Amino acid sequence: MAERELTVGVAGLGGVGARVAQALLAGIPGLALGAISVRDGARARALLAGFEGPIVAPEALGETCDIVLEGLPPALFRTVAEPALDQGRTFMPLSVGQLLEHWDLVERARERGARILVPTGALIGLDAVRAAREGTIESVSMVTRKPPAGLAGAPHVVANGISLDGLSEPLLLFSGSVREGVPGFPANLNVAAALSLAGIGPDRTRLEVWADPGVTRNTHTIEVEADAARFTMTIENVPSETNPRTGRITALSAIAALRRLVDPLVVGT
Numbered sequence: 001m002a003e004r005e006l007t008v009g010v011a012g013l014g015g016v017g018a019r020v021a022q023a024l025l026a027g028i029p030g031l032a033l034g035a036i037s038v039r040d041g042a043r044a045r046a047l048l049a050g051f052e053g054p055i056v057a058p059e060a061l062g063e064t065c066d067i068v069l070e071g072l073p074p075a076l077f078r079t080v081a082e083p084a085l086d087q088g089r090t091f092m093p094l095s096v097g098q099l100l101e102h103w104d105l106v107e108r109a110r111e112r113g114a115r116i117l118v119p120t121g122a123l124i125g126l127d128a129v130r131a132a133r134e135g136t137i138e139s140v141s142m143v144t145r146k147p148p149a150g151l152a153g154a155p156h157v158v159a160n161g162i163s164l165d166g167l168s169e170p171l172l173l174f175s176g177s178v179r180e181g182v183p184g185f186p187a188n189l190n191v192a193a194a195l196s197l198a199g200i201g202p203d204r205t206r207l208e209v210w211a212d213p214g215v216t217r218n219t220h221t222i223e224v225e226a227d228a229a230r231f232t233m234t235i236e237n238v239p240s241e242t243n244p245r246t247g248r249i250t251a252l253s254a255i256a257a258l259r260r261l262v263d264p265l266v267v268g269t
């Protein structure tokens, strides 16, 4: 007999959340869009024609949904994460950098029998990094290059009075550990946080962030040196229409991660 469908609650209908919610509405076997959390209900109903489920506060999604997907501005992360975990749900964050700052939530998930599933998001190769971690990893580094518009307004840029207007050469904005870098770029380095969590942690994972007028895509290159393998991988993401900081593949990665929870055949580590 077929299992019942798992319901997904989507927090935030921005570039990522709207795409995921639309995919669920269009139909993914085994999954159903259970509830959404938005600021503008009328806009949401227009984006999700045919959705008749409830619109609730972010903290209420876990009351009825098996899986809670967070696609909010980073500052609202805990508002949705904490109740979902307390309710024993599967929590899928996109604002992954916030996990580093709210690390107690991992222990909370363990205590409550909840789970936090971090999708690969706008990155590449977390399967290989996770496999390498079962052996010994010596080093992991990542270089992020974004068009200057995708980095404008980041706290690090503002706090240091850096002007990104009219750049003619690539400009190195940050070099250091992922833990040091994330707070200055909360809407840009979720990928780096995910990489660090898959591998050797935010203190040992090295990072460079470049504002590069020569790229039109959000470009991330990771290099891993491990006893089992050495690998270098690059992904060049098309910025999404609604938010130039966010690569279009981010939503697709979340959809693929949701599918994995119910598919009878799962491929990849």
Ligand SMILES: NC(=O)C1=CN([C@@H]2O[C@H](COP(=O)(O)OP(=O)(O)OC[C@H]3O[C@@H](n4cnc5c(N)ncnc54)[C@H](O)[C@@H]3O)[C@@H](O)[C@H]2O)C=CC1
Binding pocket: 011, 012, 013, 014, 015, 016, 017, 037, 038, 039, 058, 070, 071, 072, 073, 074, 076, 093, 094, 095, 096, 120, 121, 122, 123, 186, 187, 188, 190, 191, 194, 242, 243, 245, 246, 247, 250
């Ligand atoms: N893990 C990854 O690889 C990546 C993660 N991200 C992160 O994912 C998150 C979502 O990204 P986007 O969809 O591009 O952001 P976005 O800014 O397009 O969407 C955020 C949405 O949340 C809504 N919102 C704001 N306050 C709300 C509230 N109180 N209740 C309900 N909704 C509210 C906004 O109206 C907006 O629609 C961001 O934190 C972003 O930095 C982005 C790219 C890659």
Ligand SMILES: O=C([O-])CC(=O)C(=O)O
Binding pocket: 122, 186, 187, 188, 189, 190, 191, 192, 218, 219, 237, 245, 246, 247, 248, 250
């Ligand atoms: O979309 C991207 O290329 C990466 C990004 O913004 C993030 O990790 O927050």
